[in-house]
Amino acid sequence: MSRDATADDGSRATTDGDATTPRPATYYHLARAVLYREFLIFVRYPANAIGGIVVSLFFFGLLFYGGRLLAGQALTDSLEGIIVGYFLWTLSVGAYSSVSNDIGSEVQWGTLERHITTPFGFAPVALLKGVAKVVRTFLTSAVVLAVMLLLTGTWLSIDPLAVVVIAGLAITSVLGLGFAAGGVTVLYKRIGNWLNLLQFGFIVLISAPVFELPWTRVLPLAHGSALLQRAMVDGTRLWEFGPLELGLLVAVAVGYLAGGYLVFYYATRRARRLGVLGDY
Amino acid sequence: MAQRGATGQRQTGAGRVEAEGRDERTAAATPALAIEGISKQFGSGDDAVQAVDDVSLSVDRGSVVGLLGPNGAGKTTLVKSALGIVVPDAGTVRVFGTDVAEGRRAAYTDVDAMLEGARNDYWRLTVRENLRYFATIHGVDPNSVADRHEQLLERFDLATKADTAVRELSRGMKQKVSLASVLAGGAELVFLDEPTLGLDIESSRTLRSELRRLAREEGLTIVVSSHDMAVIEDICDRVVMMADGEVVADDTVAALLSGADRDSVRVTSAGIDDGVLARLRDRFEVARVETVDGRRRVEVGAGGDTLYELMDTLRAAGVTVEDIRTVQPELEEVFVDRTGMESGGGRSR
Numbered sequence: 001m002s003r004d005a006t007a008d009d010g011s012r013a014t015t016d017g018d019a020t021t022p023r024p025a026t027y028y029h030l031a032r033a034v035l036y037r038e039f040l041i042f043v044r045y046p047a048n049a050i051g052g053i054v055v056s057l058f059f060f061g062l063l064f065y066g067g068r069l070l071a072g073q074a075l076t077d078s079l080e081g082i083i084v085g086y087f088l089w090t091l092s093v094g095a096y097s098s099v100s101n102d103i104g105s106e107v108q109w110g111t112l113e114r115h116i117t118t119p120f121g122f123a124p125v126a127l128l129k130g131v132a133k134v135v136r137t138f139l140t141s142a143v144v145l146a147v148m149l150l151l152t153g154t155w156l157s158i159d160p161l162a163v164v165v166i167a168g169l170a171i172t173s174v175l176g177l178g179f180a181a182g183g184v185t186v187l188y189k190r191i192g193n194w195l196n197l198l199q200f201g202f203i204v205l206i207s208a209p210v211f212e213l214p215w216t217r218v219l220p221l222a223h224g225s226a227l228l229q230r231a232m233v234d235g236t237r238l239w240e241f242g243p244l245e246l247g248l249l250v251a252v253a254v255g256y257l258a259g260g261y262l263v264f265y266y267a268t269r270r271a272r273r274l275g276v277l278g279d280y
Numbered sequence: 281m282a283q284r285g286a287t288g289q290r291q292t293g294a295g296r297v298e299a300e301g302r303d304e305r306t307a308a309a310t311p312a313l314a315i316e317g318i319s320k321q322f323g324s325g326d327d328a329v330q331a332v333d334d335v336s337l338s339v340d341r342g343s344v345v346g347l348l349g350p351n352g353a354g355k356t357t358l359v360k361s362a363l364g365i366v367v368p369d370a371g372t373v374r375v376f377g378t379d380v381a382e383g384r385r386a387a388y389t390d391v392d393a394m395l396e397g398a399r400n401d402y403w404r405l406t407v408r409e410n411l412r413y414f415a416t417i418h419g420v421d422p423n424s425v426a427d428r429h430e431q432l433l434e435r436f437d438l439a440t441k442a443d444t445a446v447r448e449l450s451r452g453m454k455q456k457v458s459l460a461s462v463l464a465g466g467a468e469l470v471f472l473d474e475p476t477l478g479l480d481i482e483s484s485r486t487l488r489s490e491l492r493r494l495a496r497e498e499g500l501t502i503v504v505s506s507h508d509m510a511v512i513e514d515i516c517d518r519v520v521m522m523a524d525g526e527v528v529a530d531d532t533v534a535a536l537l538s539g540a541d542r543d544s545v546r547v548t549s550a551g552i553d554d555g556v557l558a559r560l561r562d563r564f565e566v567a568r569v570e571t572v573d574g575r576r577r578v579e580v581g582a583g584g585d586t587l588y589e590l591m592d593t594l595r596a597a598g599v600t601v602e603d604i605r606t607v608q609p610e611l612e613e614v615f616v617d618r619t620g621m622e623s624g625g626g627r628s629r
Contacts, residue, residue, distance in 0.1 A: 117393055121384065
């Protein structure tokens with residue numbers, strides 16, 4: 001006789017003859033567990049997401065109405081660019097702070113130590129959490145973007161494919177910075193507030209003069225920001241970008257993600273050597 | 281619970297059955313944990329602290345080993361070295377025969393730990409969700425151990441709270457969730473740091489009983505670190521005492537207690553005045569003097585022939601003995617004798 005049950009995460013469990021034998025979990029099970037956990041926290045505790053949206057819109061309101069008072073027509077002329085830049089900034093801040101703060105929380109809770117003593121280790125869990133944070137940030141930033149457009153009465157060309165691919169790759173580089181910051185937090189603990197200041201540097205990167213100073217394209221966000229402006233303001237489709245432009249976007253994303261991840265990996269290893277991994 | 285072969289790799293299904301016969305005897309002989317010459321120093325120069333100094337110990341499968349020592353003795357560093365959370369300066373750690381430096385994934389498949397001073401699990405998830413999550417990251421498909429999770433919930437009196445977020449539970453219940461999540465993945469070797477901290481008497485008793493059952497019936501190997509001597513004495517087969525980064529005693533509880541047998545008796549009488557006490561002190565070792573309900577209770581080092589001498593001395597002094605009984609040594613006394621420190625962490629005076 002067998003009994004089938006539907007688990008919380010929708011997967012099917014069989015408890016017939018062989019079911020009492022533990023089956024090994026694969027990376028698929030790990031991915032499902034990590035992503036499902038992130039999903040549960042997102043839907044159960046929406047206050048963080050709502051708070052982030054409200055704060056983002058508050059600062060945009062200050063920027064928009066304050067700018068109109070001070071700069072008048074000059075602001076209106078560059079409004080589309082400001083909205084796209086602000087959209088990318090909210091995405092970047094969301095991805096960066098959620099990853100770096102999340103690693104800090106795992107250290108504080110002692111769950112990072114538990115992950116270290118598992119067969120999978122913390123590395124794939126951290127990467128999967130990063131993916132979840134990016135998806136979550138896209139959802140909240142999409143709301144911010146929609147309200148900004150309504151508030152200003154502006155219309156942008158929003159091709160979902162181009163926006164998701166370009167913005168996604170642009171903030172992947174920031175994800176790398178988040179991992180690096182998380183690694184530094186693992187080593188030096190309570191410096192999260194200092195590292196959060198880095199997010200204001202994203203404004204500089206997003207508005208980097210990539211045409212006047214082409215080398216700035218290899219910085220995080222800079223090249224992606226330029227492409228996103230063209231996609232959302234000029235209506236350039238994804239396939240209309242040159243292979244070199246897209247190639248550089250991918251290379252910068254992968255490079256910073258890999259670099260940030262290496263920093264996190266070596267910081268964790270050094271923390272284990274120093275015996276400070278779980279100290280908080 | 282998953283089975284392991286001699287190689288230390290978790291084996292399931294047909295592969296396990298095939299390998300079982302071949303590996304059974306070798307596997308049984310392989311200790312669950314073998315620590316060889318572990319040393320760890322923190323800091324350098326004048327500030328250097330030798331947390332663990334050339335410690336070796338072996339933990340047999342299915343045994344419950346207690347780790348005792350004052351604060352700063354090196355227990356936590358030793359446990360964290362075994363878990364790979366701290367990288368030792370020297371020495372090797374083998375878990376079910378696998379060197380953790382060579383194969384982390386294989387070595388830690390069946391190991392989990394509950395460390396003191398940490399949440400250990402996710403308070404925003406429910407109890408059941410925590411069990412499923414931690415089973416998965418420990419390499420077990422949670423659906424395949426759903427029945428085990430139900431049993432754990434029942435045994436730890438968490439069944440009615442299974443779908444409650446952990447943050448809403450009391451401290452004692454959180455402690456139980458933490459322990460249940462450690463067992464959720466079917467770990468065969470678990471490290472527990474102060475497992476009864478925050479639990480009321482009844483919960484502590486239930487937990488100790490469950491730990492004994494898991495070791496006896498399911499072959500769980502447990503390394504438990506605690507300041508609570510009652511917990512150690514109650515559940516451990518063997519006790520390892522540490523002080524200043526070194527192992528100062530490593531034996532069964534019974535052997536440690538018998539080794540501390542001091543041939544002492546406790547005599548109670550209203551007739552023991554200061555004069556009698558002075559005479560006793562002249563001839564015997566008087567360890568402790570208390571006054572209870574107007575009667576003197578004196579612990580005297582006497583046994584065998586000296587016990588007759590003691591009785592003669594008391595009789596000669598005109599003392600009527602109201603009660604006399606042999607003093608049973610306690611683990612705490614053994615601990616103080618061996619480490620020279622109080623269990624709470626301070627050096628004894």
